[in-house]
Amino acid sequence: MDILLVASAFNSLCQRVYAELSDEGHRVDVVLASHGAEAIRTAVHETRPELIIAPMLKTALPEDIWQGHTCLIVHPGPPGDRGPSSLDWAIAEGALRWGVTVLQAEAAMDAGAVWAAEAFPVPPVGKSSLYRGEASDAASAAVRLAVRRFADGSFKPQPQSDPTIRVVWRDSFRREQRRIDWETDTTETVLRKLRGADSQPGVLDELCGREVFLHGGHPEDRLHGRPGELLATRAGAVCRATRDGAVWIPELRPRKASGDPAPFRRPAASVLASFAAPSLPEVAAPLELPSGRITWSDIRYRQHGDVGFLSFSFPGGAMSTGHCRRLLAAYRYALTRPTSLLVLGGTRDFFSNGIHLNVIEAAADPAGESWSNLNAMDDLVEAVLRTTDRVVVAALGGNAAAGGVMLALAADQVWCRTGTVLNPHYRRMGLYGSEFWTYTLPRRVGSETAQRLTTEALPVSAASAARIGLVDRLVQAPPHGFTAEIERLAAELARDPDLSQRIAAKAAARQADEARQPLAEFRRDELARMRAIFFDPHAPYHALRSAFVRKLPNGEARPLAPAGDPAAGDVR
DSSP: OOEEEEESOOOOHHHHHHHHHHHTTTTTEEEGGGGGHHHHHHHHHOOOOOOOEEESSSSSOOOOHHHHOEEEEEEEEOTTTTTSHHHHHHEEETEEEEEEEEOOOOOTTTTSEEEEEEEEEEEOOOOHHIIIIIIHHHHHHHHHHHHHHHSSSOOOOTTTTTSSSOOEEEEOOHHHHHHOTTTOHHHHHHHHHTTTTTTTEEEEEEEOOOOEEEOOOEESSSOSSSSTHHHHHETTTTEEEOSSSSSEOEEEEOOGTTOOOSSSEEHHHHHHHHOOOOOOOBHHHOHHHHHHTTOOOOOOOOOOTTEEEEEEEOOOGGGGGHHHHHHHHHHHHHSSSOOOOEEEEEEESBBBBOBBBHHHHHHHHHHHHHHHHHHHHHHHHHHTTTTSSSSEEEEEESSTTTTOOOHHHHEEEEETTOEEEEEOOOOOGGGOOOTHHHHHHHHHHHHHHHHHHHHHHEEHHHHHHHHHHHHHHEEEEOOHHHHHHHHHHHHHHHHTTHHHHHHHHHHHHHHHHHHHHHHHHHHHHHHHHHHEEETTTHHHHHHHHHHOOOOOOSSSSSSSSTOOOOGGGGOO
């Protein structure tokens, strides 16, 4: 069918729906509702869709559109749930299960007849991770079911007046309801409030006399202090005392009204430093955490028999210069361990989205920071490519984009959760790209497909990635079960009697490739192009980066943001 997607932003869910419906043979177009009602009307007139779907919409569809066409709205709540803050309420009220409903657009918000609905569990994770994980899986299944039902022509959607549907209206979740009372709130309460707003909109608070939004929250089991006291930093995060413990907060965002020149999310410690806050002790966490420790660390190593697991999780999947250097140090440590198999990643949510545009935008010299960040990313990717004494597996439990995809392709095998979306390109940020993509991408998919992927700059579903050779194995697991399934599959591979031969063949192949064209040449050529972009003040990259980071309007219906990045729009 001809399907038109109408969305407030081409966010992770919209990208997934686009990619998966395209996989099923539908012709899918996209129009951004943020461009206004006339843009939607024009898109409808030009594409003449048989069906209109709104995967993520923060404004109402024009009445003439939903009256003249079948329009399906994806609502992140179970049948009967109505209101603009469904996931916020689910987390705030401690729901163990929630749902996604595909309903027909009508005048009243979320009141249309139900075309499909899917339930999902609610694990103790942040709202954005829940949205990109369990909620995304449910939404994908519900949308594809609704499309099949519409195409069949015989299905009658269930009106919400049906007595089996309990209608509940939930108002917008207000800023005051997210406020943390550091004197009285328990650690559990603080974490629930932080997790309910980890991506958008954050929790408004005050630090060092400045209003800031807190983003993300993780428990700490050893540090204590006066409620609200700042206790320590770790890898860019800040630890703050609660009434009965402490929490780690990875990112802060200065309030726009404060006049801060960089009012966007970035590592908490760097924001505090810009406030000239008193210095805090840096309390590092061991790379191999002892069993039973409950604390935050964005990089961890563990070993099960002959398998090493180097996991990492950076907010939004963005990797700054510091992130890359610390991960490279951890990788080098992992190589000293006696294993024949090393798994990179293996956690839920983002694998990597490449260089950290927010940190770059906030830098005194964005061009210089871009260059440093890219070289640090290249150092990491090169270390993976030059590993010849063991098999390296990249395990993607969530989305990846740009240099993050190329980091995965540096591994010998790429294992990908079925709900993942990949964006293996750089063009929408005005970049040529690096991270050895001119070596790894054609090596996997061929020159012609590599050219298409990088120039079309469209999201790729996990199934399509496997079909073209971008991914070696699809992992059927829910987000909360991905790590356990990766451990099982890795143990199975480690027992393969042919593993030693694979390692020997890998070393020989690397030697042969190096003789044909050294990795240093690929790196030199890519970096020459990137340096010319970074240090040209008139290059589109600078305006595109600033617009993305600062959420300024742009004229594209496709995303400038990496796949699934919450900055592409509110998770609703």
